[in-house]
Amino acid sequence: MKKKAEERKNQILRAAFQAVSTQGYNSVTLQSIADHAGVSKGVVHYYFDNKEDTLSQLLEWITNKIYKHELKAVDSESTPLDKLKAYVNSIFVSPEENEKFYKVYLDFLSQATRNETYRKINHSFYQQCWGITSNIIIFGQETGVFDQSIDVEKASKTMRSIVDGLLIQWLMSEDINSHEYYKEICYQSFLKHLKIT
Amino acid sequence: MKKKAEERKNQILRAAFQAVSTQGYNSVTLQSIADHAGVSKGVVHYYFDNKEDTLSQLLEWITNKIYKHELKAVDSESTPLDKLKAYVNSIFVSPEENEKFYKVYLDFLSQATRNETYRKINHSFYQQCWGITSNIIIFGQETGVFDQSIDVEKASKTMRSIVDGLLIQWLMSEDINSHEYYKEICYQSFLKHLKIT
Amino acid sequence: MKKKAEERKNQILRAAFQAVSTQGYNSVTLQSIADHAGVSKGVVHYYFDNKEDTLSQLLEWITNKIYKHELKAVDSESTPLDKLKAYVNSIFVSPEENEKFYKVYLDFLSQATRNETYRKINHSFYQQCWGITSNIIIFGQETGVFDQSIDVEKASKTMRSIVDGLLIQWLMSEDINSHEYYKEICYQSFLKHLKIT
Amino acid sequence: MKKKAEERKNQILRAAFQAVSTQGYNSVTLQSIADHAGVSKGVVHYYFDNKEDTLSQLLEWITNKIYKHELKAVDSESTPLDKLKAYVNSIFVSPEENEKFYKVYLDFLSQATRNETYRKINHSFYQQCWGITSNIIIFGQETGVFDQSIDVEKASKTMRSIVDGLLIQWLMSEDINSHEYYKEICYQSFLKHLKIT
DNA sequence: GATGAATGAGTCTTCATTCAT
DNA sequence: CATGAATGAAGACTCATTCAT
Secondary structure, three states: OHHHHHHHHHHHHHHHHHHHHHHOOOOOOHHHHHHHHOOOHHHHHHHOOOHHHHHHHHHHHHHHHHHHHHHHHHHOOOOHHHHHHHHHHHHOOOHHHHHHHHHHHHHHHHHHOOOHHHHHHHHHHHHHHHHHHHHHHHHHHHOOOOOOOOOHHHHHHHHHHHHHHHHHHHHHOOOHHHHHHHHHHHHHHHHHHOOOO | OHHHHHHHHHHHHHHHHHHHHHHOOOOOOHHHHHHHHOOOHHHHHHHOOOHHHHHHHHHHHHHHHHHHHHHHHHHOOOOHHHHHHHHHHHHOOOHHHHHHHHHHHHHHHHHHOOOHHHHHHHHHHHHHHHHHHHHHHHHHHHOOOOOOOOOHHHHHHHHHHHHHHHHHHHHHOOOHHHHHHHHHHHHHHHHHHHOOO | OHHHHHHHHHHHHHHHHHHHHHHOOOOOOHHHHHHHHOOOHHHHHHHOOOHHHHHHHHHHHHHHHHHHHHHHHHHOOOOHHHHHHHHHHHHOOOHHHHHHHHHHHHHHHHHHOOOHHHHHHHHHHHHHHHHHHHHHHHHHHHOOOOOOOOOHHHHHHHHHHHHHHHHHHHHHOOOHHHHHHHHHHHHHHHHHHHOOO | OHHHHHHHHHHHHHHHHHHHHHHOOOOOOHHHHHHHHOOOHHHHHHHOOOHHHHHHHHHHHHHHHHHHHHHHHHHOOOOHHHHHHHHHHHHOOOHHHHHHHHHHHHHHHHHHOOOHHHHHHHHHHHHHHHHHHHHHHHHHHHOOOOOOOOOHHHHHHHHHHHHHHHHHHHHHOOOHHHHHHHHHHHHHHHHHHOOOO
16 A cells, blocks of 8 residues: 555656646646646645645655666766766756756755755755765776876865756757757866866 | 936845845745835836846846956956956855855746746856856966867856856855855866866 | 536626626626625636636626527517517516616626627627517518518617617616606507507 | 816817727726827826716716717708708718717716716716707607607607617627618618608 | 645736825 | 826735545
8 A cells, every 4th residue: 555655656746847847846836736647636735745845855856866867877887987977978868858857956956045945955965966976086086097186075066066057058058959068068077177197 | 317217226126136035036026025125016017017027127137247246356357367266256255145146046047947038138147157257268378377278168168067056056055154165166176177287 | 516516607607797787897806706606716716717707608698598588488479469578578577687687788788899709799699689579570570460561680670779778778867767668668669660550 | 278278178088088999998097098198197187086087077078079969960951851861870970980989988888877977977968869859850740741649758769779779789790881781770760760651 | 545626815917096396 | 287106905816725525
């Protein structure tokens, strides 16, 4: 029985993701989420306390999915450079995916500036992201591929900032097909930053 | 008479900035903007067509102010490195100022993903920002301070992404006093990126 | 379930009729309609798209009711003259009823001059009214009671104009008790017009 | 000085007529009336107490103008039949004029059902209209052109109802070019009613 | 568990009216 | 006299939330 409830929640979260991505955090209605999920409005309230609860669980769910996706990609490679490449590839998936996710993610960032719950969830996500790059950098330093003088913490923050910042610029650009171009900038910036010797 | 109207609009835009920064783009009400400006609700409608008009003019006004502020800071220095330093200083003004502006700015970024008007205004802002760093980089290359091989366009995008990305991470951090720390990361990342010779 | 919704809509339309009759088309508020129906404001919006939708459905509902009432009265008689008499009786029901309906009807006529939806609904109503009198006239001509030379279409238009025009004059008169007098004028005008032989 | 004020008021009333005809009684704003008159909003309030005062003076002004127009037309003819013809002609002036006036007039009728001031003004207008036809009928009876048995009061009411009713039907028709047709119906109905011998 | 009818708080928006200049 | 800036009351509409079925 528990399983069924879990599935139901996932179904609603998936629907919520679609709905928020299309309509935006503030324009989205519980009715619209219910419609996307193919259930009635009451169901959403049955599985979630209220609108904010629904959406904060969505943030947790989606950031966790993204993190796992990135982690898996990095783990499946064995050299620092391959891991770095895999990381960038796992982030710049496709214009469609990135657009959908970053629209929602920007909404949450915007909310998080004034909502402690969201802020904390997002902070955890950042820590996970920093963790991935930290591991890559340390591994690279240990194997002599990356510059020894790099401050791991600082570099991780810079790398995350490049990812977020570039994808935001891409979203704001007039040309959605510049996706590949921004991906390139990201990877080259990473390399430059880690001063490959 | 025209002057008075212009002042009135600025007064309302200042109030709107305060109100949006505190309450957020979507929670802000025209009533609250009017309250912040110390005028009646009707006045806002007298000077602006509607809520969206008010807020899009706010975005234009605030990004323009920020751009001019950065430009002035950079122009007042004469060497590439001083200009770079001045640019970073003009961005990382103070925790209070940065928090206020970036809260509002994130709100607008979030809106811009689904609103062409906002997107365009923000795109113009980006072009202005890219322009500032491009000039610094080219100047540095001409004077032999920065690496000749740097792709100016790409570097400018990376630099803007570092600024945005770091300030977002700073906003999300638990420690608002890490402002100085993030500023440092920004400057060091810039230097590393321009491969000072 | 469908039936309940239908009843609810009728309940609201009845309430809307009362409200419009009392306050007038433009002064009526959805709140007032809700009050008259003994429901909350939201209910009206639940069953109708918006104010105009509510009121245009009211126009359709009320004109249809009037038409059916007139038709039934005429159908229950068997001679042309009796039908004519029944028609007049079905129109001039009582001062209270006529006042209530014609106040609302004048409101809609006034709206219909600038609103295609209302104009069309009202045009349909006119066609139904013309149909009733046309049938009476043709029946009268066939049975040799009415003048053969009467142009059925023209006569129907004149007859409807006499009904509308007289009831408007009655509404504008200082003496609401002149109802019977205006009814008499109507019937006599009809007879004169059909040149009873 | 008095003359200038009178002209000013007329200028505003003319503007109000245009504005009401286009936008409707309830949609019209004092701003729009001021715009049509080419003056500022304040001016309207200077010459009229408030919106209702403006519009009730408009009703008086416009009905008076119509009455004088009809009276003049009738007075310029010398035989009963010519007077009757002239009366119809003075009413069915042109599609444009009739449309403009009857839109406004229907608005006022609709208001008059719940506003004593308007009702009285309109009742006076009706008395004037009845007066015109009464005179024609009596003149026709005296000269032996019309049926002696006609009840003058009743016939006048019927004749006014035919005018109002037909013009309303014409306004509601899909074909605004049927103007001539409705005029014909009006004249023929009048003749039929007065039983020309 | 699921549905969707009902509620009502909260906002934008319009506009008559006032009044200082 | 004329202007138009300012006010604020009023109303349509949205939607999260509740709850009876």
